[in-house]
Amino acid sequence: MRKGKQTRQQILETALNIATGTSLNDLTIGSLAAATEMSKSGLFAHFKSKENLQLAVLEYAHKVFREQVIEPLNDIEDPFERLLKTVELWQKWYGQQAQSCIYISATSEFDDQPGPVRDKLKRDLTLLLSFLENLVNKTIEKGDFKQDTDAKHFVFEFYSLYLGSQQLKWVDFEDSEQSHFWRAFDNLINRYKS
Numbered sequence: 001m002r003k004g005k006q007t008r009q010q011i012l013e014t015a016l017n018i019a020t021g022t023s024l025n026d027l028t029i030g031s032l033a034a035a036t037e038m039s040k041s042g043l044f045a046h047f048k049s050k051e052n053l054q055l056a057v058l059e060y061a062h063k064v065f066r067e068q069v070i071e072p073l074n075d076i077e078d079p080f081e082r083l084l085k086t087v088e089l090w091q092k093w094y095g096q097q098a099q100s101c102i103y104i105s106a107t108s109e110f111d112d113q114p115g116p117v118r119d120k121l122k123r124d125l126t127l128l129l130s131f132l133e134n135l136v137n138k139t140i141e142k143g144d145f146k147q148d149t150d151a152k153h154f155v156f157e158f159y160s161l162y163l164g165s166q167q168l169k170w171v172d173f174e175d176s177e178q179s180h181f182w183r184a185f186d187n188l189i190n191r192y193k194s
Contacts, residue, residue, distance in 0.1 A: 011046065012056060012057060013060075014036050015027055017035075018031060020105070023105055024106040024109055025109050027054060027057065029043045029044055029047065029050060051115070055116060055120055058120050058121065058124065061102050061103070069089040069090050073085055078142070079135055079139045082135055083132075091181070104166055129155055129159065132158065132159075136151035136154045137151045146192055146194045157188055161185055161188065
């Protein structure tokens with residue numbers, strides 16, 4: 001990896017940590033300069049604006065998510081096994097990457113702020129939900145889920161469990177192992193299994 005690219009990746013790693021520790025809106029070139037011990041002008045040369053920095057962090061988070069959650073699934077043929085592995089890797093990614101989920105917090109922050117950041121968040125979430133819906137449809141086709149399963153509704157329930165688990169962790173209503181999430185997810189799977 002070229003030095004410039006490596007430096008940018010290290011900057012984005014730090015920026016993602018800041019954004020998940022506080023919020024994407026709190027991430028500024030100034031706060032990032034302090035955290036990376038770089039000059040504001042040096043960082044400004046990389047990103048040109050706060051919005052570009054936010055977009056770069058979201059793109060970096062998307063890239064890391066793909067590398068750690070989606071790409072490892074390529075070797076798994078069975079759709080049901082892929083679905084289970086997706087959830088396992090997703091929870092692992094969340095645990096390793098963040099104090100909080102960048103997408104959950106940023107979606108709450110930007111849902112009423114039209115612009116490129118909101119559009120990026122919406123695009124990424126739509127891609128993820130479509131990916132999950134496709135996996136569930138393939139699981140139905142293979143016969144591992146009941147034929148009358150509504151894939152979109154399954155994804156709605158699953159994602160709601162994920163949101164609830166992340167939201168309730170900060171008030172200690174969910175533990176660090178996400179026990180309530182896993183129990184609820186097992187119940188969800190058992191309701192739909194054929």
